Each structure stands twice: as structure tokens, then as C-alpha cells.
Amino acid sequence: MDLPSATSAGELRGLAERIRQGDASAETELVREFSHRIFVMGVVRTHDREAARELVQDVLMAVIGALRKGQLQDADKLAAFVHGTARNLINNQLRAQSQTPPLEPLPEDLAQACSPERLEDAERVGLVHQALDRLGQDDRKILWMTLVQGHKPGEIAAALGLTSEVVRTRKTRAVKKVADLIRKKLSRT
Amino acid sequence: MNCQEVEERDILEGYLLDRLSGPEREEFEKHYFECGSCFSQLRTGLALQTELRREPAMPVRARCASLRRAWLWAPAFAMIVILCSAGLWWYSAHTHTPSQQVAVPPKGSPNVPVQVQTTPAGPSLEELARVEPPPYSALVLRGAEDESHETFHKAMQFYVKGDYAKAIPGLRAAAEANPQSASFNFYLGACYLLAGQTDPSIVSFRQTVSLGDPAYSESAHFYLAKAYLRKREVARAKDELHKTVQFHGSLEAPAAEILRQLRN
Numbered sequence: 001m002d003l004p005s006a007t008s009a010g011e012l013r014g015l016a017e018r019i020r021q022g023d024a025s026a027e028t029e030l031v032r033e034f035s036h037r038i039f040v041m042g043v044v045r046t047h048d049r050e051a052a053r054e055l056v057q058d059v060l061m062a063v064i065g066a067l068r069k070g071q072l073q074d075a076d077k078l079a080a081f082v083h084g085t086a087r088n089l090i091n092n093q094l095r096a097q098s099q100t101p102p103l104e105p106l107p108e109d110l111a112q113a114c115s116p117e118r119l120e121d122a123e124r125v126g127l128v129h130q131a132l133d134r135l136g137q138d139d140r141k142i143l144w145m146t147l148v149q150g151h152k153p154g155e156i157a158a159a160l161g162l163t164s165e166v167v168r169t170r171k172t173r174a175v176k177k178v179a180d181l182i183r184k185k186l187s188r189t
Numbered sequence: 190m191n192c193q194e195v196e197e198r199d200i201l202e203g204y205l206l207d208r209l210s211g212p213e214r215e216e217f218e219k220h221y222f223e224c225g226s227c228f229s230q231l232r233t234g235l236a237l238q239t240e241l242r243r244e245p246a247m248p249v250r251a252r253c254a255s256l257r258r259a260w261l262w263a264p265a266f267a268m269i270v271i272l273c274s275a276g277l278w279w280y281s282a283h284t285h286t287p288s289q290q291v292a293v294p295p296k297g298s299p300n301v302p303v304q305v306q307t308t309p310a311g312p313s314l315e316e317l318a319r320v321e322p323p324p325y326s327a328l329v330l331r332g333a334e335d336e337s338h339e340t341f342h343k344a345m346q347f348y349v350k351g352d353y354a355k356a357i358p359g360l361r362a363a364a365e366a367n368p369q370s371a372s373f374n375f376y377l378g379a380c381y382l383l384a385g386q387t388d389p390s391i392v393s394f395r396q397t398v399s400l401g402d403p404a405y406s407e408s409a410h411f412y413l414a415k416a417y418l419r420k421r422e423v424a425r426a427k428d429e430l431h432k433t434v435q436f437h438g439s440l441e442a443p444a445a446e447i448l449r450q451l452r453n
Contacts, residue, residue, distance in 0.1 A: 037222055040235055044204060047365045079222040087218070128236040140241075147238040148399055150206045150369050153199070172196060179233040 013075040019067040027064055034079075035060065038086045045090050055093065059086045127185050131178040139174040146171055190216040195227055201234050206369070242399035317447055318418035323379050323408055325349065337366035341373055348376060353383040364393070371402030375409055382416055391416045407436040411444055418447075427451060 015033070018026035038059045042052030062085050066072060072081050132140060138160065145151045145159070153167040160167070195201060200217050203209045209217065221228040325345060344359025360377040367373055378393030394416065397409035414429035430451075433444035 034222070036232065037228060040228075040231060041218055043235065044207065047207075047368060080219060083218055083222040087215070124232065124236050125240055128233070128240045132237070132240060143237060144241045146202050147205060147234065148241050149401060150208070168199070171202075175201075175230055175233055175237065178237060179230055182233060182236075183229070 012078045016067055016072050016075040016078045019064065020070045022068070030064065030067075031060055034063075034082045038082070041083075041086055042090060046094065051093065055086070055089060059089055062089065124182055124186075127182045128178060131181045134181070135174055135177070139170055142167055142171050143174055190220045192224060192227055195220065201227070201231055204231070205234050205238055242396070312450055314418055314421055314423070317450060318415055320382060320412065320415045322348070322351070322353075322383055323375070323412070325376065335367075337363045337370070337373070340366070341370075341376075345376065348380060353380040356380045357384060357386075364396075368396070369400060371397050371400045371405040371409075374400065375405045378409070378416075379412060382412060382419075387416050387419050407433055407438045407440055410436075411440045414444070414447070423451060 012033075015026050015030055019030065035056050038056045039052050042055040043049055046052055046055070059082070063082050066081075066085075072078065132143075135143070141160065142156055145156045146153075151159075153164040153171070156162075157164045157167045162170075190200070195217065200209065200213070204214060204217050221231055325348060340359050341363040344356045344363065347353070347356035347359070357377065357380050360373060360380055364370065364373040364377050374393050374397040378390045378397060381387070381390035381393060391413060394409045394413040397405050398413065410429045410433040414426045414433065417423075417426035417429060427448060430444045430448050434441050434448070
């Protein structure tokens with residue numbers, strides 16, 4: 001089960017310190033906390049899900065390596081550190097493509113925590129399908145025109161005979177409705 | 190950046206559609222690396238986008254954008270109409286010949302399948318799966334082109350020469366830089382198919398279909414059917430052929446003919 005993160009800033013700070021002290025469970029927590037974020041960032045920036053999956057491993061290995069050595073200066077900035085590492089590795093990958101040698105793979109127990117099945121969110125996509133069926137036709141159209149066709153609220157409003165404000169509100173409400181349904185279903189499993 | 194800004198400035202959609210400026214993207218990423226609520230919505234948004242892209246095009250489209258696209262592609266439409274009229278004339282003139290040729294355009298005529306000679310048992314799946322390259326005529330657009338269009342046009346020079354494998358890297362780069370372009374995705378799919386790479390061609394044609402561009406939807410369904418025929422996935426091929434027929438466009442006749450052959 002992959003719930004949205006509820007980790008507080010204080011817990012993140014503690015995580016960095018625990019990893020420095022050699023706490024293996026803290027490394028698993030770190031992987032669970034950030035693997036999806038790195039994956040989503042990789043998908044959006046590279047448009048390549050396979051590359052994004054590999055990237056998750058590379059980024060986490062680099063971060064864990066640095067934390068073990070105590071290289072994070074300010075433990076309050078763990079999230080920013082992970083993001084910066086991900087950004088640098090993605091940029092390097094986009095610049096050099098396959099010329100960059102792969103980093104050392106994650107240990108098996110950590111790799112399981114960010115396996116392709118977990119990252120690809122198959123369960124979430126299935127729930128999205130169910131949730132879409134529950135939305136009204138106009139709300140589905142608004143989401144489709146926004147996320148697939150890339151139209152702005154004003155354009156959608158013109159096409160559907162609504163105001164931009166109404167389109168924006170309905171879009172936000174529809175995404176939240178889907179997110180809520182997913183959260184409820186996932187919390188039951 | 191905070192949660193309110195994300196909502197008010199349509200940041201989440203802009204991020205998923207790769208439309209944010211570099212600094213905006215950076216700011217949003219920093220934000221969702223710390224904000225569980227925004228990240229949850231982003232994951233949902235990505236899953237929604239993935240799922241909605243798999244669905245057939247919805248009937249309503251923004252009228253202004255569609256009109257703009259239609260005008261942009263007017264020369265291509267005109268070319269397709271001329272070529273297909275010639276193809277259909279040729280087809281109708283030969284459908285009742287004793288050799289029972291099906292969907293027989295002149296060699297090299299685009300947008301219609303290659304000549305398929307029927308045998309007593311009918312054409313094989315391999316024969317039905319054969320394709321001619323879709324037509325392409327370079328459009329000269331007013332104003333400066335962006336980098337992805339330049340990459341596309343350079344790649345299409347290989348396409349015009351029939352070197353489909355060499356066209357693929359450029360088309361892939363163009364499609365990655367501009368994933369909302371139906372033409373980039375369509376010709377990338379065509380090149381994959383013509384170069385014998387069936388699975389990636391299916392991905393590109395499905396992406397083309399999901400974009401709902403009227404200039405490419407019918408052709409994308411048709412060539413998707415061809416790709417499935419090549420994989421011997423007849424049910425899926427039939428499904429795509431039926432969708433092609435529903436457009437009542439220039440590919441209706443060849444798609445209907447292949448469906449007839451598949452029933453025999």
C-alpha cells in the first residue's frame with residue numbers, strides 16, 4: 001500500500017541522522033518516502049517510464065551513499081537534497097544519454113521497496129479507471145481536454161459553454177474526488 | 190511556492206504537460222518533494238492522464254483550437270483528398286475484375302494499403318498487414334519554427350527517401366520534445382511500422398489516437414490495425430478497422446475491404 005506521505009519535517013530530519021548512524025530500516029523509510037516522487041519527476045522530465053524507473057534506483061543509491069557518509073550539511077533539507085540529486089542525475093542523463101555508466105544497484109531489500117510494480121502504480125491506475133466511471137460526462141471531458149489535449153480553462157469554457165471559473169472549479173473538484181476515492185480504497189487494503 | 194499558488198496557477202497541469210518554465214518547474218518539484226497533499230494530487234493527475242490517454246477521443250473539442258489546427262493542415266487535407274480520390278477511382282474501377290484484387294492503389298500511392306492479390310483461400314494475414322508509407326508533404330509555415338519542428342523536418346527528409354530507420358531517432362526526439370503533436374507521433378509510428386518495429390509503432394499510433402487530432406485520427410486507427418495484423422492480433426485489428434470505418438473518410442473503403450477479407 002502506498003499512501004501519500006505524512007512524514008513531518010522532524011521525522012525527515014531524524015531519518016537523515018538514523019541513516020548516518022547505520023539504521024537499515026531508516027533507509028527503507030527513505031526509499032518509501034521518495035521513490036514515487038523521483039519516479040514522477042523522471043517520467044515528466046524524460047517522457048520515458050523505463051528510464052524513470054532506472055533513475056529512481058540511481059538517485060536513491062546516490063542519496064543513501066551520501067547520507068551514510070554524513071555528507072548532508074543541513075538535515076532539515078533532506079527533501080531538497082533528494083530533489084537536487086534527482087535533478088542533477090536527470091540532467092546528466094539527458095545530456096549524455098547512455099554514455100554515463102550506471103551506478104551501483106540498490107541492495108535487494110531496498111530495491112523491493114521501489115520495485116517497478118510499486119512505481120507504476122497499477123493499483124492506483126485501476127482505481128482511477130473506476131473513479132473516472134463515477135464522474136459526470138462533463139467532468140470527464142474537462143479532465144480529458146486538460147490533461148490529454150492540453151487546453152487551458154478559457155478554451156475549454158468556450159467549447160463547453162461554461163465560464164473559465166466554473167471549468168477551473170470543476171477540474172479541481174474532479175481531481176480531488178478521484179484522489180479521495182483512491183485514498184479511501186487504498187487505506188482499506 | 191505554496192498549495193494555493195499550485196491550484197490558482199494551474200501548476201499541476203502545466204507540469205504534467207511540460208509547459209512550465211524551468212524555474213517554475215524547479216519550484217513546483219521542490220514543493221511536492223515536501224508536500225504530501227500536492228504530491229498525492231500530482232500522482233492522481235499522472236494516473237488520470239495515463240488512463241485518459243488510453244481512451245478514445247471524446248466528442249467535444251475546443252472549437253478555436255480545432256479550427257486553428259484544421260487551417261494549419263488544410264494543404265495536407267487537400268493533398269490527401271486528391272490522392273485518395275485517385276486511389277478510390279482506381280479501386281472502384283478494379284473491384285469487379287476477375288482476379289478479385291482488393292484495395293488496389295497504384296504502387297506508391299499513399300494512405301491506402303498495398304496491392305493484395307487474392308488467392309482462392311484469400312490473402313494471408315501477412316499480406317493484409319502490408320503497408321505503404323503514409324503521404325507526407327512538407328508544409329511551409331509562416332514565422333520561425335521551434336526546435337522540435339526543425340528536428341521533425343530533418344527526420345522527414347529520411348522518410349521521403351524511404352530510409353525509415355534513419356528517420357526514427359529524429360522523430361522520436363521531436364515527439365519527446367513535443368508529445369502533444371499528433372503529426373510527430375503519427376510519423377514516428379509509421380516509421381517504426383515500416384522499419385519492422387511493431388510494438389513501438391503501436392505505442393506511437395495509440396498516442397496519436399489519444400490526441401484526437403482530426404487530421405491524424407483516422408489514419409492512426411488504420412495503421413494501428415495494420416500493426417495488430419502484423420502481430421496476428423486479429424480481434425484488435427478488427428476493432429481498429431471498425432473505428433477507421435466510422436470516420437467515413439478516405440480510408441473507409443480499404444478498412445472495410447480488409448474487414449471483409451478477415452471474415453472470409
